[in-house]
Amino acid sequence: MNPVQATTTAQRSRIGERVMAAINRDPLTAPHRTRNDALLAVAWAALATVTALLGDQELRPDALGWTLLFAAHVPLVWRRRSPVPVLLAVMVCIAPYHALENNHAAPIFATMVVLYTVAATGTVRRTLLTGTAVLGATLALNALTNPDGTAELLRISGWVFAFLFCGIDVRYYRQFVAAIVERAERAERTREEEARRRVAEERLRIARDLHDLLAHSITLIGVQTSVAAHVLAADPERLDRETVAKSLDDIAETCRTARGELRTTLDVLREQGPAGQARGPLPGLDGVPDLVETARLAGARVESAIRVREAPPAVGAAAYRIVQEALTNVVRHAGPEPAVRVELYEEQGALRLWVADDGRCAAADPQTAGYGLVGMTERARSVGGTLDAGPRGEGGFEVRAVLPTGTDRGAER
Numbered sequence: 001m002n003p004v005q006a007t008t009t010a011q012r013s014r015i016g017e018r019v020m021a022a023i024n025r026d027p028l029t030a031p032h033r034t035r036n037d038a039l040l041a042v043a044w045a046a047l048a049t050v051t052a053l054l055g056d057q058e059l060r061p062d063a064l065g066w067t068l069l070f071a072a073h074v075p076l077v078w079r080r081r082s083p084v085p086v087l088l089a090v091m092v093c094i095a096p097y098h099a100l101e102n103n104h105a106a107p108i109f110a111t112m113v114v115l116y117t118v119a120a121t122g123t124v125r126r127t128l129l130t131g132t133a134v135l136g137a138t139l140a141l142n143a144l145t146n147p148d149g150t151a152e153l154l155r156i157s158g159w160v161f162a163f164l165f166c167g168i169d170v171r172y173y174r175q176f177v178a179a180i181v182e183r184a185e186r187a188e189r190t191r192e193e194e195a196r197r198r199v200a201e202e203r204l205r206i207a208r209d210l211h212d213l214l215a216h217s218i219t220l221i222g223v224q225t226s227v228a229a230h231v232l233a234a235d236p237e238r239l240d241r242e243t244v245a246k247s248l249d250d251i252a253e254t255c256r257t258a259r260g261e262l263r264t265t266l267d268v269l270r271e272q273g274p275a276g277q278a279r280g281p282l283p284g285l286d287g288v289p290d291l292v293e294t295a296r297l298a299g300a301r302v303e304s305a306i307r308v309r310e311a312p313p314a315v316g317a318a319a320y321r322i323v324q325e326a327l328t329n330v331v332r333h334a335g336p337e338p339a340v341r342v343e344l345y346e347e348q349g350a351l352r353l354w355v356a357d358d359g360r361c362a363a364a365d366p367q368t369a370g371y372g373l374v375g376m377t378e379r380a381r382s383v384g385g386t387l388d389a390g391p392r393g394e395g396g397f398e399v400r401a402v403l404p405t406g407t408d409r410g411a412e413r
Helices: 003-024 033-054 063-078 083-099 108-121 124-145 150-234 241-270 285-297 313-333 372-382
Strands: 301-307 339-347 350-357 386-391 397-404
Touching: 033 063, 033 108, 063 083, 063 108, 083 108, 083 124, 108 124, 108 150, 124 150, 150 241, 150 285, 150 313, 285 301, 285 313, 285 339, 313 339, 313 350, 313 372, 313 397, 372 386, 372 397
Parallel strands: 301 339
Antiparallel strands: 339 350, 350 397, 386 397
């Protein structure tokens, strides 16, 4: 396509867009509507003048006829503001103009524009009543001035109905476009609300991950450091270098694991795409044995029974974090060498989790309690599950969770 054709196509496209914008716009709220209607009235008056001059010489208006013809176009300036009064004003001028046997085609443009405005801005009932009144008055006037003009009568009726139905059709089209725009705006608001909700959920997930990661890692590092310090201070002359070295290796391994998980969490924060799109691999049930082993290294006597074949990634991640937080609380609050029981199994389409200990320490003060129990509860709820946690009757503490997996397989016990 050469530049001239491209320019012409662009101009036609802009003209088409302006025409469609004018049609789609509500006439009662359009900008500069009075100025535009004044220009339209001048244009219609000029067209009526040309029509009267080029018509039959015998029907050319006299001075009174020209006055009535031009006066009929003046109310068009306010046609959108008050369409029915403007119609009445135009009819007051047009009726004597036709009765004086002037050119009958000249004022047609003004009359039809007003009829279209009445139909496009009002209800169907008002449009039909107005059209009936105008058509009745027109037919009565035509019967008095031209009783034998049956063809003229049909032509006038056809034009009246054509412009009325054109206005009604444009009105319904505008309502249809407005409904589409409203639905699009509602959908956009819904998308924005959904994006804000996802951002809030992602922030909560990151906060839970950081809490679980830091609480677990720092607790284990503290316990392992205490073991090394105890070995060093117990009998400096008979230093158990192997035990100290193992404690330091455990601390280093805990730091490496924490650093890896922390890097995965921070990668989500650095990602510029939608929340959660660049999330790394979630921890799952395959990591629970490592948690058990880490708790054993921290001094807990842990027995585990993991009888789960598979689980959805989100459910597996929630179970992993709940077990991690529960074991962290045991190491922190249950006293020296607590006995812990960890069970995971499937039953009735849900992953069931149980962590219990026989700790002898007093329960944490609610005033100083952290976010551990709250975080575990939120983890369970995030996958549609439930969690109960509290002291056991025979001593110690227990955590029970039911996490739906979307299946209904029997328990393997």
